[in-house]
Amino acid sequence: MADDPIKVPADSPYVVLNDTVVFPHILASIAFHDPRAMAAIDDAMNRDPKTLVCVAGKREGEEASAPEIISPEEAREIFEDGPPAPMAAEPSAHYEVGTLVVIHKLLRIPAGGIAIMVQGVRRVHLDREIPESPYPRAEISEIPEVPEKTDTTEALLRTILSQAKKLGTLASYLPDEFETMTLNVENPFHLCYLIATFLRLPVAERQEVLEAGTLEAKLHLIARHLVKEIEIQELGGKIKSKIADEVQKSQRDFFLREQMKAIQKELGDGEEGDEEVVRYRQKAQEVGLSPEAEKEVAREISRLVKAGGQSQEAQVIRTYLDVVLDLPWNRESPESYDLVEARRILDADHYDLEKVKERILDELAVLARKKKNNEGGRGPILCLLGPPGVGKTTLGQSIARAMGREFVRVSLGGVRDEAEIRGHRRTYVGAMPGRIIAGLRKAQTKNPVFMLDEIDKVGADYRGDPSAALLEVLDTAQNKDFRDHYLDLAFDLSRVFFLTTANVAQTIPPPLLDRMDLIPLSGYTWEEKLHIARSHLIPRAMGELSLDAREFDLPDATLKKIIREFTREAGVRSLDRKITSILRKIVRDRALQSRKKKIVVKGPDLARYLGNEYIEPETRLRKSGPGIVTGLAWTPNGGEVLFVESVAIPGSKGFILTGQLGDVMKESARTALSFAQSRSKTLGIPPEFFSKNEIHIHVPGGAIPKDGPSAGITMTTAILSLATGIPVPSTVAMTGEISLSGRVLPVGGIKEKLIGAREAGITTIYLPAKNLKDTVELPDEVKRDLAIHPVETMDELIRVFFASAMKEAPKGRGVTKGSRSSGKG
Numbered sequence: 001m002a003d004d005p006i007k008v009p010a011d012s013p014y015v016v017l018n019d020t021v022v023f024p025h026i027l028a029s030i031a032f033h034d035p036r037a038m039a040a041i042d043d044a045m046n047r048d049p050k051t052l053v054c055v056a057g058k059r060e061g062e063e064a065s066a067p068e069i070i071s072p073e074e075a076r077e078i079f080e081d082g083p084p085a086p087m088a089a090e091p092s093a094h095y096e097v098g099t100l101v102v103i104h105k106l107l108r109i110p111a112g113g114i115a116i117m118v119q120g121v122r123r124v125h126l127d128r129e130i131p132e133s134p135y136p137r138a139e140i141s142e143i144p145e146v147p148e149k150t151d152t153t154e155a156l157l158r159t160i161l162s163q164a165k166k167l168g169t170l171a172s173y174l175p176d177e178f179e180t181m182t183l184n185v186e187n188p189f190h191l192c193y194l195i196a197t198f199l200r201l202p203v204a205e206r207q208e209v210l211e212a213g214t215l216e217a218k219l220h221l222i223a224r225h226l227v228k229e230i231e232i233q234e235l236g237g238k239i240k241s242k243i244a245d246e247v248q249k250s251q252r253d254f255f256l257r258e259q260m261k262a263i264q265k266e267l268g269d270g271e272e273g274d275e276e277v278v279r280y281r282q283k284a285q286e287v288g289l290s291p292e293a294e295k296e297v298a299r300e301i302s303r304l305v306k307a308g309g310q311s312q313e314a315q316v317i318r319t320y321l322d323v324v325l326d327l328p329w330n331r332e333s334p335e336s337y338d339l340v341e342a343r344r345i346l347d348a349d350h351y352d353l354e355k356v357k358e359r360i361l362d363e364l365a366v367l368a369r370k371k372k373n374n375e376g377g378r379g380p381i382l383c384l385l386g387p388p389g390v391g392k393t394t395l396g397q398s399i400a401r402a403m404g405r406e407f408v409r410v411s412l413g414g415v416r417d418e419a420e421i422r423g424h425r426r427t428y429v430g431a432m433p434g435r436i437i438a439g440l441r442k443a444q445t446k447n448p449v450f451m452l453d454e455i456d457k458v459g460a461d462y463r464g465d466p467s468a469a470l471l472e473v474l475d476t477a478q479n480k481d482f483r484d485h486y487l488d489l490a491f492d493l494s495r496v497f498f499l500t501t502a503n504v505a506q507t508i509p510p511p512l513l514d515r516m517d518l519i520p521l522s523g524y525t526w527e528e529k530l531h532i533a534r535s536h537l538i539p540r541a542m543g544e545l546s547l548d549a550r551e552f553d554l555p556d557a558t559l560k561k562i563i564r565e566f567t568r569e570a571g572v573r574s575l576d577r578k579i580t581s582i583l584r585k586i587v588r589d590r591a592l593q594s595r596k597k598k599i600v601v602k603g604p605d606l607a608r609y610l611g612n613e614y615i616e617p618e619t620r621l622r623k624s625g626p627g628i629v630t631g632l633a634w635t636p637n638g639g640e641v642l643f644v645e646s647v648a649i650p651g652s653k654g655f656i657l658t659g660q661l662g663d664v665m666k667e668s669a670r671t672a673l674s675f676a677q678s679r680s681k682t683l684g685i686p687p688e689f690f691s692k693n694e695i696h697i698h699v700p701g702g703a704i705p706k707d708g709p710s711a712g713i714t715m716t717t718a719i720l721s722l723a724t725g726i727p728v729p730s731t732v733a734m735t736g737e738i739s740l741s742g743r744v745l746p747v748g749g750i751k752e753k754l755i756g757a758r759e760a761g762i763t764t765i766y767l768p769a770k771n772l773k774d775t776v777e778l779p780d781e782v783k784r785d786l787a788i789h790p791v792e793t794m795d796e797l798i799r800v801f802f803a804s805a806m807k808e809a810p811k812g813r814g815v816t817k818g819s820r821s822s823g824k825g
């Protein structure tokens with residue numbers, strides 16, 4: 001097509017193309033609706049050859065989309081299948097340089113308008129408009145294109161070809177054969193037009209290419225456009241590949257995550273793994289951890305993520321997190337220091353215990369003041385000391401209720417290992433926190449009333465000394481940062497109200513005892529028990545069993561019988577059980593009754609209700625006679641009577657002791673024997689009684705721990721009774737240590753002993769004069785029923801019981817049997 005024979009006419013119809021430039025040598029298809037343009041085309045169709053000028057319209061500032069340049073085959077297809085997209089016509093202004101084209105094909109569109117397929121031939125200038133023409137027509141002249149071959153044009157050409165090749169690989173909008181097309185074009189002008197046609201250039205820039213005067217200028221323009229387009233394409237490529245990378249990565253991540261989930265599901269973890277971690281993190285935020293704990297928990301959570309689902313390690317971590325996150329780090333009960341209300345609660349829950357309640361209220365008052373002044377710290381820890389079942393635990397509960405706090409109780413009985421208090425380190429298999437932290441976890445608040453039960457039964461051995469750990473727990477100066485081995489985190493115990501209980505003060509480790517304020521609770525008399533039963537135990541049991549007061553009657557006489565003959569205890573625990581079991585049977589009997597009438601439980605019915613658990617009063621169990629004397633013993637379960645029996649058997653061993661006596665008691669027995677021998681002359685006891693006989697002393701009753709010196713006067717009296725043959729009445733009991741010279745020394749546990757003695761049916765008591773002060777606080781009924789005689793020497797007792805055996809009439813201060821002396825100092 002390089003040597004086309006077409007000559008440029010002097011004048012030509014022309015059409016204005018809205019958004020494209022048709023270049024010489026290039027094929028293009030264009031559609032028209034405008035009648036004037038169609039008339040111009042009609043003119044062209046009547047010419048031979050059918051030529052027409054195409055000029056670009058001027059639309060300032062607007063970029064044109066690429067004209068639809070099509071291959072001849074495509075053009076043919078379009079012309080066979082239908083019209084191309086129509087183009088706007090009749091812009092107001094147009095360029096003066098255009099292209100003479102030859103029309104190859106024309107198609108009339110049924111809806112109106114025509115489409116033509118044209119090929120550019122020459123570059124022309126519209127010289128002058130022909131005014132009389134009814135359609136656009138102008139005088140035209142060719143703008144010749146002079147090929148020049150210089151080194152510059154050659155260099156530019158080569159650059160353009162290589163750039164075109166490069167762009168061909170970069171730009172997806174270029175046809176695959178773009179590179180081949182450029183290589184096949186020989187005419188450098190045509191090459192410029194071909195490339196300009198395919199590049200996405202605005203109309204103005206296309207026009208610039210068309211108008212460029214010299215080949216070098218045209219080549220420059222094309223090279224510049226190619227470089228720019230390559231840059232754009234490369235940048236676009238980079239952006240695209242970056243986006244592609246991102247998309248790929250997110251797709252890859254998604255894929256991996258899905259795969260991981262599938263694997264976890266296979267392993268049985270399901271999606272719980274994620275949920276669990278989220279749950280732990282959330283909980284960690286909610287529970288108000290200390291900064292130290294926060295760090296540790298975060299560390300453990302990330303360890304958990306790594307450890308994976310069901311591994312042993314994950315289980316250990318989970319247990320730890322469960323414990324830490326379940327602790328009351330910042331949860332507190334609102335405390336109450338209303339003393340009137342506290343008194344009401346204490347009274348409602350417990351009968352009497354006046355001194356104990358007073359002491360507790362004092363403590364509350366001090367605490368309230370400290371709280372008001374914002375002072376920390378507490379005085380000594382309260383220790384409720386007394387036999388079982390006297391209400392120590394329930395007092396603790398009432399104190400908690402009165403203070404508006406939670407209550408926890410931890411038993412320390414048998415604790416010998418420090419780890420029980422402070423926990424095992426996490427490196428141990430199955431390690432758990434100690435009892436203190438476990439208790440707080442149970443309380444769910446950081447300021448509960450925390451009862452350490454049976455602190456007298458804490459022991460120490462090779463596993464460490466629990467009392468050292470307890471000291472730290474109870475010391476307000478140290479317990480702000482209590483460190484459990486398992487948690488390995490400081491936990492603040494300073495808000496906890498610690499209380500302890502014990503049956504015996506002697507076995508409380510001394511350093512602990514030193515920090516405690518003992519509040520003694522003694523055993524109850526049967527009258528007190530009766531009151532407690534009436535006011536507390538029966539109403540509570542009735543509530544539990546939904547029994548109404550109109551349905552039954554437990555008269556006092558029956559209750560007394562239960563207390564005295566069916567229970568033997570200092571407290572009321574067993575009484576409580578008996579009452580509950582009677583009421584339970586009443587509920588059953590009521591259910592079986594056809595005519596509902598009140599059930600009255602009488603004394604003789606008790607065997608039916610409670611079985612034959614009849615307990616004989618001790619005094620009735622033994623026979624009185626020479627050599628048998630009643631003593632008094634203190635046990636952790638309350639006061640008891642104990643019998644000293646002695647017999648003389650021929651022999652020369654001198655002395656036999658049986659009944660599992662402790663060393664101190666054995667020594668005490670020896671002293672008793674020596675003292676008795678020293679008085680044989682006064683009492684007319686023949687000397688051979690001791691030289692020809694063996695004295696056997698036996699103390700029956702396996703349940704009573706028998707040690708200590710307090711049976712001294714009892715054993716002396718028993719030996720003298722045996723030697724003189726004078727019995728001591730079985731309603732008499734005595735307690736006191738004896739010295740070798742016969743002085744009666746004071747002993748402990750008087751209050752418990754006397755309550756126990758009265759319960760056992762004793763009526764007369766001999767005790768060391770120095771112990772008389774201990775009888776002041778005895779319940780009134782005990783003082784009323786017991787004749788209490790203080791003695792300073794054993795000789796006083798001898799005069800009371802063995803006066804008839806004495807060679808001389810008794811001298812000095814005598815003690816008349818049955819005289820009342822209680823309350824005297």
Ligand SMILES: Nc1ncnc2c1ncn2[C@@H]1O[C@H](COP(=O)(O)OP(=O)(O)OP(=O)(O)O)[C@@H](O)[C@H]1O
Nearest residue numbers: 349350351388389390391392393394532536572573
């Ligand atoms: N003074 C009292 N008033 C009302 N109820 C009482 C009284 N004393 C004891 N109780 C009742 O006796 C029962 C036993 O008391 P609790 O369990 O507190 O005894 P404890 O002294 O703690 O014994 P332990 O030392 O064995 O733990 C409880 O039901 C309690 O309510």
